[in-house]
Amino acid sequence: MYYPYFITYMGIGLAISLAVFYWALNNGQFKDQQRARFLPLADETAPIRIRASRLGRYEIYALFVLAVAGLALSAGVLIFALTRG
Numbered sequence: 001m002y003y004p005y006f007i008t009y010m011g012i013g014l015a016i017s018l019a020v021f022y023w024a025l026n027n028g029q030f031k032d033q034q035r036a037r038f039l040p041l042a043d044e045t046a047p048i049r050i051r052a053s054r055l056g057r058y059e060i061y062a063l064f065v066l067a068v069a070g071l072a073l074s075a076g077v078l079i080f081a082l083t084r085g
Helices: 003-026 054-084
Strands: none
Touching: 003 054
């Protein structure tokens, strides 16, 4: 009874997840794995303040909008499925 809604919802979630993973691969998020495994062992140094570029700020805003939209769609699907039955 509720299966088509949830299967569609899971399919859309999977497609979005694959798109984000593909974006991360293309932007080099996984390139430096050798350095990453030693980061917990490194000494703490004073953090260097790096000013976020305009593009970086837009990416943060876009991720926030996607997260809010995902939560809203989750609530919408759940409410629709519960009231439909």
